[in-house]
Amino acid sequence: MTDGRITLAVDAMGGDRAPGEIVAGALGAVDELGVAVRLFGRASEIRACLPGGEPPEHVEMVDCADVIAMGDEPAASVRRLPDSSIVRAADAVRDGEADALVGAGNTGAAMAASLLRMGRVRGIARPAIAVAIPVPGSHPQVLLDAGATVDVEPEWLVQFARMGRIYARTRWGVAEPTVGLLSNGEEEGKGDELRKRTGALLRAEPGFVGNVEGTDLMVPGGPDVVVTDGFSGNLVLKTLEAALRSFSGLVLSILTSESLADVSDRVVPPLVEAAATFDPDVTGGAMLMGVRGVTIISHGSSSARAIVNACGLAAECVRADVVGQLAGTVGRAG
C-alpha cells in the first residue's frame, strides 16, 4: 500500500485495446477512486501512454519482458514466462506488494497465474468466476461459475454456492442470499446427471431454493446466487451479451431511422443511459473466487471506463475482505 491506499496490480499489456485503454483506465482509477496502481508491462510501451511520459503520483511502472497473448495456451505460458506482465502482477499480490490483480487479457492466463502463483484458498477444490448479472429494479444476481472450471463435480458446485453467498452478502448486503441451481426445469429431478447429484447435496445448504431456469435470470424475485458449471455458465453469459447486443441494435436502428429523425434526440439518450445497466463495461468485470488474493477479470475489449470499473470492483472486494471471508467460511456451510 501507498499512503494507506489500496494498491492494484494492473496488467497493462492485457486486452484488445492494451496498453492505451488499460493505462488510461488505471490513471482514471487513481483519480476517481483514490487507489494506487502498479502497471505491469513493457515500460517503454506503458510510458508512451502516459501524459508527459512519466507516471503521475500513486502510479508505478513495473517493467516486464514478456506478454502472454490472447491465443496462448494459459498454464503452459504462465509456467514458461515468469517475467510476463500477468505473472508478475499475480506475484505482487502474493507477496503483499499489491492488494488485488486486474487483468483484461487472456482469461485463462489470468486464472492460471492466480492459481499457480497465489494458490487456492484452503478447502476450495476449484476456483469459479463470479459475474454480476443485472436485474432492473434490484441488486444484481451473481452467476458462478462463468468459465473457470468446465468439468465439475457436484461437491464443487456446492462450494460455488457458498462462494456465491459470500459474494452477494459482501457486495450487495444481502443478509441471507438465496441460491438456485441452474437447470432445464424447476421440478426436483430435472436436469442432467450432474444436476441431479448436485441438487441432492444442495438441499442441505442454507438459502437453497431448488432448480432455476434461464428465465429466472435478470428478473426481480429470482435467486441471488445462480450456480452452474463453468461451461454452461460461459454459454449463458455470452448468450446474454448476444441477445442484448442484437436487440439493442434493432431498437437503435429503428429509433434513428429517417421517419423518427425529429424525435430521436429525445428518445435515444434515455435509452442509452438505461442500457448502461446491461453494459459489461459498467459491471466492472468478474471476480475469480477461490484463489488466495483478489483477481478481477475484465473482458477482452475493455475500454478505459471498463478498467476504472474493474478497479472499483477490485477495491470493493479488498475492502470487504472477500478472500478472508472465503477462507473462514467456505469449508463449512455459510
Add this chain to the structure above:
Amino acid sequence: MTDGRITLAVDAMGGDRAPGEIVAGALGAVDELGVAVRLFGRASEIRACLPGGEPPEHVEMVDCADVIAMGDEPAASVRRLPDSSIVRAADAVRDGEADALVGAGNTGAAMAASLLRMGRVRGIARPAIAVAIPVPGSHPQVLLDAGATVDVEPEWLVQFARMGRIYARTRWGVAEPTVGLLSNGEEEGKGDELRKRTGALLRAEPGFVGNVEGTDLMVPGGPDVVVTDGFSGNLVLKTLEAALRSFSGLVLSILTSESLADVSDRVVPPLVEAAATFDPDVTGGAMLMGVRGVTIISHGSSSARAIVNACGLAAECVRADVVGQLAGTVGRAG
C-alpha cells in the same frame, strides 16, 4: 388427409391457456393455412370453445378421456394413459390419420408420446428439439438440442449436426449449411470433455466450422446450425428469452414514461412490430427431430397466434418431408 389437405393432430388440452387458445389457434390455422385439424381432448370442453358448439368444416374432434398435466412425469404418464389427448394425437400420426402433431402442453409428454408411439427414425440414437433462433437481417439459425436429450454422447451430437443441416436446408433453403459446436471458446481444444471428444468427430462432417460461442447467436455470419446438448441448449434458449423480456420491458417503460408521452404513439408501434422477430409466438414452436413423424412443440403459454404459427411450421415440415429426408440421409454424413 381431407381433400388433399394436410391434416394436423392438435392436442387441444395442452398448454397454460388450453383449450380456449389452442382451439382458437387450430380454427385459425384452418382458415389461414388451408390445413385440416383434428382436435384431441375432452369433447365437452372443446365443444365449449367452438362457435356454435360444433366443429366447422375441416375440423374434427376426437374425444379422449384423459389429459397429461404440465407437472406429470412424462414417460410414466404416457404409458399409463393411452387415452390421453397427447398419446391419441401421436397415435393418429403413427397410423396415418394425421400428418403431424402439434402440442403446447407438457413438453416431456409430447416427446415421450412421439418416441414411444411413433418410434425413432432408424439410425438415430436420440431425438433432438430444433429451435429457430432469430437473426435480424438474415434467415434464422437452428439450435439443437433445445432440451430433448440432456445427457449425451459425442456420436449423438454428430447426428444432431446432420439433423440440423437437413432442417436449415429444408426450411430456409440454405444449400450448404454451416455447423458450429457451441462451446466456451472458439479455439480448438476449448470446451469440456464432451466438447473435446465431439469436436474431433465433427471435423469429419460437411459444413463444420469449429467451436462457436454464445456471442455467435443472433448475428449474421454466425453458423446456420448450432449444436449442443439438450441441457445447455435449454439454458441458452431460456436465457435468450429472459434477456429479451428484461430488455424490452426496460425499453418500453422508458418510451411510455410521462416525459415522452407525446411521442410514444410514434415510437412504440414500430418497435413492437420489430420485436415480433424475437417473439416465440411468432417463431412457431420447435420440431422434435428423430422420431418417425412430424412433432411440433409449442411453448406452454401459447396463444392462438402461436398455435397458428406452430401449425404453419408443422405443415411446412410435412410438405418438405423433413422426416423422410432424415431417414434417407442421417445414417451417413449429409
